[in-house]
Amino acid sequence: MDQEISPLKDDRRWISPPTLGGFVGAGAILTAVAILVGSARHVLPESVAILLFLIAVLISAACFGFWVGIASAVGALAGFNFMFFEPHFTLFIAKPEDVITLGVFLLAAAITGLISGRLREQVDAAQGRAAALEVLSRVSIELSRADAPSDVARVAVRHLNALSRGPSIALSPVEGRLRLLAAEPEDYLPEASELEAADAAFRRRRPEFASAQGWNGSRLTFYPVATGAEDAPGPVIGHARIPADRRDHGWRESAIDVILRQTGQTLQRMALAEKAEAERRRATSEEMRAALLSSLSHDLRTPLATILGSVTTLRELGETLPPAAKADLLVAIEEEAERLARYVEKLLQLTRLKAGSEIHMAWVDAGDAALAAVARARRSWPNARIEATIPPLPMVRAEVGLLEQAIFNLIENAVKYAPGVIRVAGSVERGTLVLSVTDRGRGLPDPIADWLTSDSMTRVPQVSGLGLQISKGIALALGGTLASGHRAQGGAVLEIRLPVPEEHRA
Amino acid sequence: MNGRQTILIVDDEPQIQRFLGHALMAAGYDTVLAGSGSEALAGIASHEPDLMILDLGLPDMNGKEVIERLRLRSDLPVIVLSAHDQEMEKIMALDLGADDFVAKPFGIGELLARLRVSLRQRRAARPDVIRQDGLVIDLAAHQVSRDGEPLRLTPKEFDLLAALASNAGRVMTHRKLLALVWGPAHVDDVPYLRVFVGQLRQKLELDPAKPALILTEPGIGYRWVQPEGGTL
Numbered sequence: 001m002d003q004e005i006s007p008l009k010d011d012r013r014w015i016s017p018p019t020l021g022g023f024v025g026a027g028a029i030l031t032a033v034a035i036l037v038g039s040a041r042h043v044l045p046e047s048v049a050i051l052l053f054l055i056a057v058l059i060s061a062a063c064f065g066f067w068v069g070i071a072s073a074v075g076a077l078a079g080f081n082f083m084f085f086e087p088h089f090t091l092f093i094a095k096p097e098d099v100i101t102l103g104v105f106l107l108a109a110a111i112t113g114l115i116s117g118r119l120r121e122q123v124d125a126a127q128g129r130a131a132a133l134e135v136l137s138r139v140s141i142e143l144s145r146a147d148a149p150s151d152v153a154r155v156a157v158r159h160l161n162a163l164s165r166g167p168s169i170a171l172s173p174v175e176g177r178l179r180l181l182a183a184e185p186e187d188y189l190p191e192a193s194e195l196e197a198a199d200a201a202f203r204r205r206r207p208e209f210a211s212a213q214g215w216n217g218s219r220l221t222f223y224p225v226a227t228g229a230e231d232a233p234g235p236v237i238g239h240a241r242i243p244a245d246r247r248d249h250g251w252r253e254s255a256i257d258v259i260l261r262q263t264g265q266t267l268q269r270m271a272l273a274e275k276a277e278a279e280r281r282r283a284t285s286e287e288m289r290a291a292l293l294s295s296l297s298h299d300l301r302t303p304l305a306t307i308l309g310s311v312t313t314l315r316e317l318g319e320t321l322p323p324a325a326k327a328d329l330l331v332a333i334e335e336e337a338e339r340l341a342r343y344v345e346k347l348l349q350l351t352r353l354k355a356g357s358e359i360h361m362a363w364v365d366a367g368d369a370a371l372a373a374v375a376r377a378r379r380s381w382p383n384a385r386i387e388a389t390i391p392p393l394p395m396v397r398a399e400v401g402l403l404e405q406a407i408f409n410l411i412e413n414a415v416k417y418a419p420g421v422i423r424v425a426g427s428v429e430r431g432t433l434v435l436s437v438t439d440r441g442r443g444l445p446d447p448i449a450d451w452l453t454s455d456s457m458t459r460v461p462q463v464s465g466l467g468l469q470i471s472k473g474i475a476l477a478l479g480g481t482l483a484s485g486h487r488a489q490g491g492a493v494l495e496i497r498l499p500v501p502e503e504h505r506a
Numbered sequence: 507m508n509g510r511q512t513i514l515i516v517d518d519e520p521q522i523q524r525f526l527g528h529a530l531m532a533a534g535y536d537t538v539l540a541g542s543g544s545e546a547l548a549g550i551a552s553h554e555p556d557l558m559i560l561d562l563g564l565p566d567m568n569g570k571e572v573i574e575r576l577r578l579r580s581d582l583p584v585i586v587l588s589a590h591d592q593e594m595e596k597i598m599a600l601d602l603g604a605d606d607f608v609a610k611p612f613g614i615g616e617l618l619a620r621l622r623v624s625l626r627q628r629r630a631a632r633p634d635v636i637r638q639d640g641l642v643i644d645l646a647a648h649q650v651s652r653d654g655e656p657l658r659l660t661p662k663e664f665d666l667l668a669a670l671a672s673n674a675g676r677v678m679t680h681r682k683l684l685a686l687v688w689g690p691a692h693v694d695d696v697p698y699l700r701v702f703v704g705q706l707r708q709k710l711e712l713d714p715a716k717p718a719l720i721l722t723e724p725g726i727g728y729r730w731v732q733p734e735g736g737t738l
Contacts, residue, residue, distance in 0.1 A: 301589050305611035306521040312613035313529040325528040332524055447565060 018071075022064030026072040029056045034079045046084050053080050054108060061113030065120065069113020073106050128251030132258075135159055139259050143266045152270070153182040153235055156263040161185070163252045163259075166240020167220065171198050173233055178202060181235055194218045194238065202236045210241040223260050227267040234267050281361075284477050300343055303336035310336075361478075364400045366498065367393040367426055370435050373407035374424050377415065384415045388424045396433050396498045398478045403496075406474040406482075407435055409467035410494045414439035418491060433498045440491040444484055452484045452494070471496065511625060512536045514555040516546040516572070517587065518565050526559065529614045535621075543567035547575060550582060557583045557625055559617075562592045562599065570598045577603045583624040585617070597726055600679045607677065607726075623675035623732060636671050638733045639719070641710065643671050652710070662687060663706050670720060675732035677723050703728060 033056040037049045044052075053076040061069025081102070142155040153170035160168035161184035169190055172181040178198055180190070190198070197218035201208040205224045211217030220238035227234035237260060242252050310329040318326070367390040374388045407424070414422045418441020427434050444452070452472060471494075472482040480498035487493055513535045515526050523539050530537045538553045540546040543564050550558065558576075562569035569586055576582060584604040588596040596607050605624040608617050636643040640653045645668050650657045659667065665687045670678060681693040687702075688695070707714040721729045 301610050302519050302522065306519075306525055308611040309522070309529065309614055309617075310525040312615060313525055313532065316613075316615050317529055317532040320532040320534075321528060322532075325532065329525055329528055332521055336521060 018065060018067035022060075022068040023071065026060035026064055026068045027075070029059055030072055030075050030079065032056075033076070034083075037079075038083060041083060049084060050080065053077075054112075057108075058112045058116065062116035062120065066110075066113045069116070070106075070110055073108075073110065073113070077102055077106060125251070132251045132255040135163060135255055136258055136262075140262060143262055146266065149235070149267055149270060150181055152263055152266050153237070154184075156237055156259055157182045157184040157239075159259055160237065160239040160256060163256055164240040164242050168237070168239040169194075169198075169220070170235050170237045171195075171202070172235040173202065178236065190220070190238070191218075194220050194222075198222045198236045198238055201238075202233070205233075225260060225264045225267060227264065227271050234264060237263065281477075284479075300340065303340045303343070306336040307333050307340070361397045361399060363395045364398040364403060365393065366396050366398070366403065366433050366435060367391070369398070369400050369403040370407050370424055370426055373404045373411060376404075376408055377411040380412075381415050385421045386411060386415075386424065387421060390424070390426045393426050393433060394428060394500045396478075396500055398498065402474045403478065406471040406496055407437065409471040410437040410496070413437075413467050413494070414441070414492070417441055420491075428500060431500050431502075433500050434495050435498075436493055436495040438487060438491060438493045440487075440489070443486045443490065444492045444494075449484045449492075452482050468494075510534060510536045511556040512538060512553060513621070514538045514540060514546065514549050514553065514558040516540045516543070516549075516558060516564070517561040518542060518563070519561070522561070522587075525614075526617075529618075533618055543569075543572040546572055550576065550580065555582065557585065557621060559585050559587060559621075560599075560604070561587045562595050563589065568595060569604075570595060570602060573599050573602045573604055583627070585620055585624060587612075593725065597679060600677060600726065601681045605676055619675075619732070627673065627676065633672075636674075638671070638674070638731075641719075643667065645672065650710075657709050659706075659709060663702060663709070666702055667706055667710070670728060670730040674730045677727055677729045679727035681727075683727060 030053075033052050037044060037052055041049075057069060057072045057076050060072035064072075139155065139159050142159075143152060146152045146155055149172070153172065157168040157170050167183070167185065167188040169183040169188060170181040171178040171190075173179075178195070183189075193216070197208040197210075197220065201222035201224050205226075207224070208218065208222045210219055210221040218238075220240055222236050222238040224236050225234040239256060242249050242256075310333045314321070314326060314329055321329075370390050371388060374386055377384070377386055411422060411424065414437055418439035420440035423436075423438045425436050425438070427436075443449075448468070452468065468482075475482040475496050475498070478498055480496060483495045483497055485493040485495070513530050515523055515530070515537055517523050517526070518541050520541075523541075527537050527539065538549050538555055540549045543566050546558065546560065549555070560569055560572060564572070569588075569592075573584060573586075576584070581603075584599075586596060586599045586604045586607045587610055588599075588607050589610050600607060605627070606620045608620055634644065634646045636645065642651050644650070648661075648664050650659055650664065650667065666683065669683055669686045680696045680699055684693045684695055684699055688698075692698070703720060704714075707717050707720055710719055711717050719731055721731055723729055
C-alpha cells in the first residue's frame with residue numbers, strides 16, 4: 001500500500017514574481033538616494049552619483065529580486081537623467097554617449113538583480129532545506145515516541161500547521177463516519193465544505209486539493225493516510241494550502257509530503273505491533289489453556305478411575321472381598337470424591353481463561369495482589385501461620401485477579417504440603433519483580449521443581465493439585481515465569497517473576 | 507507356588523494401585539506393585555509374574571519404552587491402561603507387543619475379562635479348529651464353513667481370518683494384522699486392510715452392516731469377538 005501523494009516537483013526559480021512590498025521598498029531606497037544626490041548635486045561628482053544610484057539598484061535587486069531590480073534600475077536611470085543629463089531636470093536625452101551610459105547602467109542593474117536574485121534564491125533554498133530537515137527530524141523523533149494513533153495524528157497536525165501556516169486537522173473513521181481526531185489550532189472546527197472534501201479523500205483514497213484562492217470550497221488539502229491494514233483504513237489529514245508566492249513553497253510542500261508518509265508508516269508499524277502483541281497474547285493463553293486442559297483431564301481421570309474401579313470392585317467382587325478391603329475401598333471412594341470436588345473448584349478458576357477470552361492487562365500494584373491472596377488464604381486456613389512482608393512494589397502489567405490467584409495457589413500448596421510458617425514476600429531484582437512464597441517443609445520433589453522451571457506446560461510428572469500448574473500458566477500468560485528453589489535451611493521457595501517495564505523502574 | 511497367578515500392577519497413582527490390589531486379590535490373583543517403569547522391569551525379573559497391567563502415564567519412562575525393553579527378553583502378556591489423550595502411545599504399545607488395552611476410567615469387570623483372555627491365550631496351545639456360532643474354521647486345512655456350508659475365501663482373506671480368530675477377544679492393531687498377513691513392508695496400508703476386512707465381513711457376518719464377529723476398535727484395529735462361555 002503506497003500513499004497516493006505524488007512527489008512534488010522542485011520548483012525553485014531564479015526569478016521569483018515581484019511583490020508589492022518589493023516595489024514599495026525599492027521606491028523608498030531610490031527616493032532616499034535621489035534626495036541625497038539631489039541635495040549634494042553641486043559637490044558630488046557625476047561618477048559618484050552614478051555609483052550611489054547603482055548601489056540603490058543593487059540593494060533593491062538583492063533584497064527584492066530581479067524584477068524589482070530592473071524597475072529600480074529604470075527608476076534610478078530616470079532620476080539620474082533628471083538630475084545630471086543635459087538638459088537638466090527633464091527626462092530628455094540630448095547626447096548620444098549618454099544613451100550608451102544609460103544602456104550600461106541598465107545592464108549593470110539587470111545583471112546585479114539577476115545575480116543577487118539567484119543568490120537570494122539559493123539562500124532561501126538552503127534555509128528552507130535546513131528548516132525542512134529540522135522539522136522532519138523533530139517529526140520522526142516525536143512520531144517514534146507516540147504510543148497511540150491519536151498521538152501520531154496530533155504530532156502530524158502540529159507540524160503541518162507550522163509548515164502550512166494555517167489550520168491542519170486529522171479525521172479518523174469511526175464506524176464508517178469521519179470523526180475529528182486532532183486539530184491545530186486545537187479549537188479549529190472544519191467547515192462543511194472541508195468535511196466534504198475529507199470524506200471524498202477518504203472514500204476515493206486519493207488526495208483532494210484545496211480550492212484556489214478566492215474560490216468557494218475547501219480551504220484545506222486532504223490526504224488519506226494508509227495504515228496497511230485492509231480492515232482498518234487510516235485517518236485523513238488536511239492542511240492549509242501553501243501560498244504559491246512564498247519562495248520556500250516547494251520545500252514546505254516536500255516536507256509536508258514526507259510528514260504524511262512518515263505518519264502512514266508509523267500508523268502501519270503500530271497496527272502491526274498491536275496485531276503481533278494480540279497474536280502473542282492469544283497464543284499464550286491458547287497454549288496455557290491446552291496445557292491446563294490436558295493436565296486437568298489427567299487430574300480428573302485419576303480420581304474418576306479410582307471411584308469407578310472401587311465401586312465396580314465392591315459390586316462385582318463384594319462376596320469375596322475381606323471386610324478390611326471393603327472398608328479401604330470405601331475410604332478410597334470418599335477421598336477421591338473429595339479430591340474431585342476440589343478439582344472442580346479449580347476448574348471454576350480456569351473459566352477465567354475460557355476459550356476466546358483475552359487476558360485484560362492493566363497496571364497492577366503487585367503488592368496489593370499479594371496481600372489480597374494472603375488475606376484469602378488466612379480466611380481459608382485460619383490455623384495456618386502465614387506471614388507477609390511486602391514492601392512498596394512497582395506497578396506491572398498484569399490482570400489483578402489472575403495474579404492474586406497465582407499467589408494464592410502457591411500459598412495453598414505450601415499450606416497443604418509444608419508444616420510451619422509460610423512467608424510471602426516481594427522484591428525487585430534487576431528489572432524483575434519477584435513475589436515469593438517460602439515454606440519450611442521438605443522442599444519440592446525434584447521432578448516437580450524441574451517441571452516448574454521448564455518452559456513446558458505439559459502435566460506435572462507427579463500427583464499434585466492443579467494449583468501449581470495454574471500458577472505457572474498464569475505467570476507465563478503474564479509474560480513472566482514461575483521459578484522454584486530450596487532454602488538453605490530446608491523448605492521450598494516458589495517465585496513468580498514478572499518483568500517490570502522501564503518507566504516503572506526506580 | 508500356591509497355583510494362583512501373579513499380576514504385576516504398574517501405576518504411579520497409589521489410589522489406582524490400591525483398588526486394583528483389592529480387586530485382583532478378590533478375583534483370585536496374587537499382586538505385585540510397581541510405581542515406575544524401572545521398578546516394573548526389576549519386578550518382572552524378581553517375581554516372574556504371569557501378566558503385567560501397565561499404566562501408560564509413568565513418570566520415568568513412557569509405556570512404549572517399558573514394553574520395548576520387556577519384549578527383548580520375555581513374551582509376558584501386557585495390558586495397558588490408557589487415557590484418551592494417550593491414543594498414539596496406546597497404539598504404539600499395542601504394535602510393540604502389548605496384548606490389549608483398557609481405557610481409563612474402567613469398570614473392574616472389563617479389566618478382569620481382558621485379563622482372562624490374555625492369560626488364557628498364553629497357556630492354551632493354538633487349536634487347529636475354531637468353532638464359534640456355527641462357524642468352523644479349520645486352520646490346518648484352510649477351510650471355513652458355516653452350518654456345514656463351505657465358504658469360499660481367498661488365501662489372503664483366510665490368513666486374515668486366521669490371524670483374527672486365533673486371537674479371539676484380543677485387539678489386533680492394523681499394523682499387527684498387516685504384518686502378519688501381508689508382511690512387514692505393508693504395515694502402513696491401512697485402507698487396504700479395511701477393504702479386506704469388509705470383504706471378510708460380507709462372507710462371514712449374518713448382517714455385515716452390524717458386525718458381530720469382527721469388531722472394529724476405532725483408530726486402533728479389529729477384535730474377533732470373545733466366544734460365548736469362553737471366559738474362565
